[in-house]
Amino acid sequence: MATTDIAGIEPVMGLALIGAIGVGAQWLAWRLRLPAIVIMLVAGIIAGPVTGLLDPRAVLGDLMGPLVALAVAVILFEGGLSLDLHRLGDARAGVRRLVLIGAPLGWLMSALVLVFVAGLSWETAAVFGGIMIVTGPTVIAPLLRQARLARRPAQLLQWEAIVNDPIGALAAVLAFEVVLVLRAGHDAAGAAGLVVIGIMSAALLGYLGGRVIAYSFRRGLVPEYMKVPVLFVSLLAVFASADHLLHEAGLLAVTVMGLVIANADLPSYTELRRFKEQATVMLVSGVFILLAAGLDMEQVRALDWRAGAFVLATILVARPLTVLVSLLRSGLPMRERLFIALTGPRGVVLVAVAGLFGQRLAEAGVVDGARIGPLAFVLVLSTVVLHGFTLAPLARAMGLAGKEAPGLLIVGGSRFTTGLAETLHKAEASVLITDPNHARLIRPRAAGIPTFYGDILSEAAEDRVELMAFGSLLAATSNDAYNTLVATDLAPEIGRDAVWQVARHKDDRPRHSLPTQLGGRPFGAGRTLDAFEELIEEGWHFRLTRLTEEYPLEVWRLKRPDAIPVLRIGPKGELRFVRDDEKLRAEPGDRLIALLPPGALDEAAAARAEPEQPHPAAPLP
Secondary structure (H helix, E strand, O other), rough: OOOOOOOOOOOHHHHHHHHHHHHHHHHHHHHHHOHHHHHHHHHHHHHHHHOOOOOOOHHHHHHHHHHHHHHHHHHHHHHHHOOHHHHOHHHHHHHHHHOOHHHHHHHHHHHHHHHHOOOOOHHHHHHHHHOOOOHHHHHHHHHHHHHHHHHHHHHHHHHHHHHHHHHHHHHHHHEEEEHHHHOOOOOHHHHHHHHHHHHHHHHHHHHHHHHHHHHHOOOOOOOOHHHHHHHHHHHEEEEEEHHHHHOOHHHHHHHHHHHHHHHOOOHHHHHHHHHHHHHHHHHHHHHHHHHHHHHHHHHOOOOHHHHHHHHHHHHHHHHHHHHHOOOOOOOOOOOHHHHHOOOOOOHHHHHHHHHHHHHHHOOOOOOOHHHHHHHHHHHHHHHHHHHHHHHHHHHOOOOOOOOOOOOOEEEEOOOOOOOOHHHHHHHOOOOOEEOOOOHHHHHHHHHOOOOEEOOOOHHHHHOOOHHHHHHEEEEEOHHHHHHHHHHHHHHHHHHHHHHEEEOOOOOOOOOOOOOOOOOEEOOHHHHHHHHHHHHOOOOEEEEEEEEOOOOOOHHHHHHHHEEEEEEEEOOOEEEEEEOOOHOOOOEEEEOOOOOOOOOOOOHHHHHHOOOEEEEEOOOOO
16 A cells, blocks of 8 residues: 555655646746746745645655755756856956855855844854855746846856855855864864865866766767766766765765866767756756745744845845945946846755755754754745846846847848848847858848848857847758758757748758758748749838738738738737748737738828838848
8 A cells, every 4th residue: 555645645646746836837937927936936835835735855755855955966067067168258257256256255244144134143144154155046047048138147147156056055064064163172173174175075076077978978988878867877976976075065066067068068068958958947846846845834934023134134235245346347337237236046055055054053052053944945035036026127127138029030141031121120120130151241231230240150159149139030041951050059049939941942852851850940831042032033022011900811811912921920029930821820910021022002002001111122232
């Protein structure tokens, strides 16, 4: 007979429930366009303390702590994989300052707030203040994805969160060891030496682990289908070994390991990172549900007004002062410094590590050590809710985020793409044309269209092109293979359903057709770029038309029987290319961009019949 937990749920069912609630909360947040972290916290609290449906400790028992620790290790490793030094660019100086100056200064400021505002002892404040250095990569990543933040402040926040996470945990370890030494009267120098040796050993383990993985993958010593399993096993081995030497040092080891692999220029690095990102989404969901469902509401109710004052002082005083002092004379614009100073969400690592050290302090005889856990959760909950709802509006207000209705990134300069870009510009949609051939950008530049000269897949493009400003991509160069490469490579960044590609030559023949997972979505009823260019040369022109109740799609079709619909713009600015002329669906409020044959209507008739005027394609040179 299957054993059940306190809530009457079998362990297997409990694990399934944790996964379903976590992933379901993320999906619901996506549908409602709300911060995913907030939805997950609310869902976990409802499933745990409110309804009693889920009791994580009863489901997992003694395994809960190790499982959360391993999940945090994987999350930090994935974060380390995103720390490519080649892509840091002009954010390098700011990141260095936030780590070298911000970490110790943040430790000091947090300890002062804990003592003079929260009313904790210096022993507890020293330990908890070290933990408060962390800003939570588990929270930062979803928030940055939702806010569509500009590249440099996004890099600064991401690097600070990932690098300072293990530093904060190790600072807590160091402070805790000092507290034990002072209370027991042991040799302080010897204890400090053991901590330093543990930290150096963990860093060395992470470095060697990363180098071994990079060497074996580059030399072909591991087959492709085994690379992810080997990476996972190596990650767990490095984490466990470092953690055995010094508790919480495993977090440093896996971060260093990810950093080494990220900068090893591995051919399979992109695939590894994307798989780890998907695993991280699952782990973040599960960990947040576990921690929220396992919250002890009695401890939270025991908090007094000092807890609220502590949260306010941390958000409005400690964090801003730390960042502004760290970035003083860094060359960053003041608006970016202010934005980073006002952004400091805490996440899983803070709650997990704080709960562990709070228990250990209490066991060591520090009376107020038990207050660390509830204070940590209140801080995480407050910052997650605050930044979850204010980060995107604040970024837009300060000019550091993309538009609500992002536009179109066009790869390939031509008469067709220039005319389409001009029409989109008239529709107030952002558009950028990129091309590695300088001559093909002459026409769009003459038309006033923003351009980027270079390969969209290059590192220069990663530094200079803000992909977050574009919600759709059109690959429309004269090279079918390059179009397919661009669409396939950028699809995970932009979204596969928003990446489009002009039809390939001979794509209807079996020996030339490609699998559906390669390339972008087709449009234009199978017309190639050459076919569109021929229409432009014959005098066809783009026209933007707004559909209304009085002028619906059916009427437009009657008045425009020869028109070729190219793009539909939704009421909120969303862009959808028309795949099949005959299957076009559009509602009142939508706008259509179509190609009309020469002489379709004279100007007077056009002015009377439709609400918007024809927009000619770019003139021939």
